[in-house]
Amino acid sequence: MKDDRKLWSCQLVAERMLGMAVSIGFEAARLD
Amino acid sequence: MVADETQRLGERLLELIGAARFDELASASFDARAAVEAERLELLSVNSAIEALKFEGGKGVALCADGIRKAALDFSALVGAASGAAWTSAPEAAEPSLASSASTYLLAFEIAGLRFVEALPFIREVMSLDLAQLEGAGGQYDLRGRKIALVEPRAGLGLPPAPTGEGLRLVVLNRNWSGRQGEEVALVVDRIPAEAVFRSRIGIATRPRTRAFPEGFLRECWDASDGGQFFFADWLKAMY
Numbered sequence: 001m002k003d004d005r006k007l008w009s010c011q012l013v014a015e016r017m018l019g020m021a022v023s024i025g026f027e028a029a030r031l032d
Numbered sequence: 033m034v035a036d037e038t039q040r041l042g043e044r045l046l047e048l049i050g051a052a053r054f055d056e057l058a059s060a061s062f063d064a065r066a067a068v069e070a071e072r073l074e075l076l077s078v079n080s081a082i083e084a085l086k087f088e089g090g091k092g093v094a095l096c097a098d099g100i101r102k103a104a105l106d107f108s109a110l111v112g113a114a115s116g117a118a119w120t121s122a123p124e125a126a127e128p129s130l131a132s133s134a135s136t137y138l139l140a141f142e143i144a145g146l147r148f149v150e151a152l153p154f155i156r157e158v159m160s161l162d163l164a165q166l167e168g169a170g171g172q173y174d175l176r177g178r179k180i181a182l183v184e185p186r187a188g189l190g191l192p193p194a195p196t197g198e199g200l201r202l203v204v205l206n207r208n209w210s211g212r213q214g215e216e217v218a219l220v221v222d223r224i225p226a227e228a229v230f231r232s233r234i235g236i237a238t239r240p241r242t243r244a245f246p247e248g249f250l251r252e253c254w255d256a257s258d259g260g261q262f263f264f265a266d267w268l269k270a271m272y
Binding site: 004006007009011014015016017018020021022023024026027028031 | 059080100106
């Protein structure tokens with residue numbers, strides 16, 4: 001499994017999601 | 033719920049990528065597992081749009097929901113997971129009603145190639161479902177300990193049975209449009225793409241062109257901008 005470019009792109013999506021999870025948590029806490 | 037699920041899915045993707053990078057995972061099995069995660073991400077993007085609508089004035093939540101939708105589209109494109117739906121971009125009503133300038137968020141889903149649509153505020157959530165779960169269900173679905181009516185509309189509408197080997201989806205929606213808790217049905221549908229949530233003006237009611245439906249089953253039918261149609265159904269009529 002050496003398609004590094006694809007793996008890097010997938011990793012960027014995964015890291016964006018972790019960032020969004022934090023943002024959603026903050027935003028939900030602010031609105032509650 | 034969406035924040036937790038987004039975090040879990042992000043962590044699972046990182047684990048999967050780590051395993052692939054350090055040669056613990058063959059290329060084929062990475063692709064197969066990534067396709068499963070891509071489907072989960074599609075469903076999460078729909079659920080986050082539903083959740084975002086509940087927070088009035090919560091622009092930040094709407095931005096996050098949009099971010100998840102974009103992540104779902106990017107990830108599906110990366111791992112080559114086709115959504116399986118007959119349409120790829122969200123259409124809108126071809127002939128908007130002149131009586132109202134209002135637009136509404138809608139969710140589109142497909143059953144045996146037919147595109148049904150429901151207003152997003154009536155949708156509680158979407159989730160995946162195995163054929164095996166459907167066979168033993170006996171007309172009821174266990175939604176986190178609460179039994180709700182399970183509607184499999186294919187037989188009642190004279191549609192072919194669901195293809196085996198493909199995952200099904202459940203759309204949990206309000207059964208009488210009142211929004212009261214505990215008044216829901218779980219509707220069995222085919223795949224729901226990440227583009228399934230879209231905004232459209234209110235359309236002018238028309239007749240279905242391609243097929244006849246049982247009397248009283250359709251609440252409304254609009255022509256869509258991509259040449260197809262949007263069907264709004266009364267799912268209680270498909271229960272018997």
